[in-house]
Amino acid sequence: MSAAAERRTAVFAALRSLLLEHPWGEVTLEAVARDAGVSRQTLYNSFGSRYGLAQAYTVDLADALCAVIAATLAEHPDDPRTGLREGLRHYLEIAAEDPLIQRVRTGDAHHDLVRIVTVDAGPLLVRVAERLEAAARTAWPAADPDAVRTLARALARLALSYVTMPPEYDDSPAAIAAGLSVLLAPKLM
Template sequence: MSTAAERRTAVFAALRALLLERPWGDVTLEAVARDAGVSRQTLYNAFGSRYGLAQAYTVHLADALCALIAETLAAHADDPRTGLEEGLRLFLETAAEDPLIDRVRAGDAHHDLVRIVTTDAGPLLVRVAERLEAAARAAWPHREPASLPQLARTLARLALSYVTMPPEYDDSPAAIAAGLSEVLAPG
């Protein structure tokens, strides 16, 4: 592999594939390195530890989810409620398919993984809120700019709560997204 970005992509893909096969406790850096086609030392240099790898993967996943939401908001720039509803639906569906999130939700996650999205989640929340605010500003340039930071922070916290604990009711992601967007969409 030639670039650092390509190596990171391969590492995250390998980690995801391994998590589909086995619990987090059984995933080793050696297995991730082997499956990604990199050396174990490369992983240590890039991430420092399994916890560092999990943090980086979480940020990577959050960035990908934020990009999906940004695309959806932009595609529905003339209809903020629909944009928000579709973005939330995509987020909920995509998050539910991720094996790391599934491990956290199932209680099959090492306490380090749970910390990333609970007690150590501050930097992740800030990053997600900044990305969502930028997406909202780009999609809705004529909206009241003072309200967008609070909307973005609220969405970031809601998203993280749905990652750590799925809804206690049986509503579909589409129904949940519709309800949330009705309450949160800027008018």
């Protein structure tokens, strides 16, 4: 791992740790820099602002979640329903534990955080949809490409909706994932 990648990982870990203890409004770039072992100027050079840091953290989290889903889909090359069910279950469980997502869900988020996953979410949606489409094409090369593209775009939007607003019912992540996989998987092949 390069020095820049190590710094970035340390910064995101520091931000995550601070968010576990404090609301977003109390998390300063100075505190993140201190806990990450970098200068505040390094944060400004890398992210530009607190909002830029939150955006980068969100993209990093989305990439990590897409990687989990891609690995899960790859584990089930002959069974899209199971791949989707398990990938979605992992996504929902991991996302529910992230402190930034928890802040958004509970209404304890600064408007900057909410903007990242609502009005400013276009680039994030495109990125997630592209990553999911690539993962599905790799896992299921025989799948209809148009169906895979549609699935990826729908999953990206569904995933983001679960970040901003958790289900209004008491189903577990496993039950939600099972229901969505039954609905979405049959159209793939």
